[in-house]
Every structure is written in structure tokens, then in C-alpha cells.
Amino acid sequence: MKDIITLLQHKKQEVITELKQGNTSQQGLISQLDKAISWLNTVEEHQLDTAKHYDIHQLPDTSNGMSFFHLMIDCESSDPNDWVEYTPNNKAIEMCMGDLVIVKK
Known part of the structure; x- marks a missing residue:
């Protein structure tokens, strides 16, 4: 590269x-x-790596005004009360409609 x-x-x-x-x-x-x-x-x-090793997703329009998406660590639980927000450097990642998420396949 x-x-x-x-x-x-x-x-x-x-x-x-x-x-x-x-x-x-x-x-x-x-x-x-x-x-x-x-x-x-x-x-x-x-x-x-090469682009074919990733999926790219665009976050959808929520249709209920301005909303943020939160990146959560589920702590192997389906109960949202057990989840912890991912906050690198003690700062939440504020994602909103139109943002891209790149996921390694």
C-alpha cells in the first residue's frame, strides 16, 4: 500500500x-x-485488508427526528439492563443516520 x-x-x-x-x-x-x-x-x-473482506452498512433514517445510535457491549446477555455502552477514551461514539459502519467479515 x-x-x-x-x-x-x-x-x-x-x-x-x-x-x-x-x-x-x-x-x-x-x-x-x-x-x-x-x-x-x-x-x-x-x-x-482488501475491500471484499468487509461489509459496509449505512445507518438508516429513524423517521422520528434526530436520534443517535449507541454502540453497546451486550455482556453476553439479551437484557439491555446488563449492556454497557462502548466508550473509547471515556467518550461515547455518537452515530446518527447516514453514518457508515464497517464490519469485518
């Missing part, structure tokens, strides 16, 4: 050099390269 990121960074520098020389034909490519580099850095940082 690092090799591809480096390749894209070099391509971005080439496009910047062309822009400085007056060739604006690939100006829109810079933002696309920035997006790709950013996503690939995230993939690398979190050591994600």
Missing part, C-alpha cells in the same frame, strides 16, 4: 509542476489524488 501512496504523491507533484508551467488540463486531478491518498493512508493506518 505504501508504494501506491508514494506513486500517487509523485503523480500529484508532477501535476503541480505542470500547473506551475501553465498546463491546467489536469487541475481537477489534484483534489482526486488528495482524496485517494487520504483514503489509502487511512486503510494503511488501520491495517485494513
Whole structure:
């Protein structure tokens, strides 16, 4: 992955050099390269495998106003009173409609 990121960074520098020389034909490519580099850095940082090893779910519109989804640890119990909210760094994750959840298959 690092090799591809480096390749894209070099391509971005080439496009910047062309822009400085007056060739604006690939100006829109810079933002696309920035997006790709950013996503690939995230993939690398979190050591994600190939995309086919994950399911991506978009949280639904709840239709009752603004609601948040809570990520709970069920403590092997079906009773919600036994559940504990997952709070990394002592801060709840506030998920709402439209947010994405990536689940490893």
C-alpha cells in the first residue's frame, strides 16, 4: 500500500509542476489524488485488508427526528439492563443516520 501512496504523491507533484508551467488540463486531478491518498493512508493506518473482506452498512433514517445510535457491549446477555455502552477514551461514539459502519467479515 505504501508504494501506491508514494506513486500517487509523485503523480500529484508532477501535476503541480505542470500547473506551475501553465498546463491546467489536469487541475481537477489534484483534489482526486488528495482524496485517494487520504483514503489509502487511512486503510494503511488501520491495517485494513482488501475491500471484499468487509461489509459496509449505512445507518438508516429513524423517521422520528434526530436520534443517535449507541454502540453497546451486550455482556453476553439479551437484557439491555446488563449492556454497557462502548466508550473509547471515556467518550461515547455518537452515530446518527447516514453514518457508515464497517464490519469485518
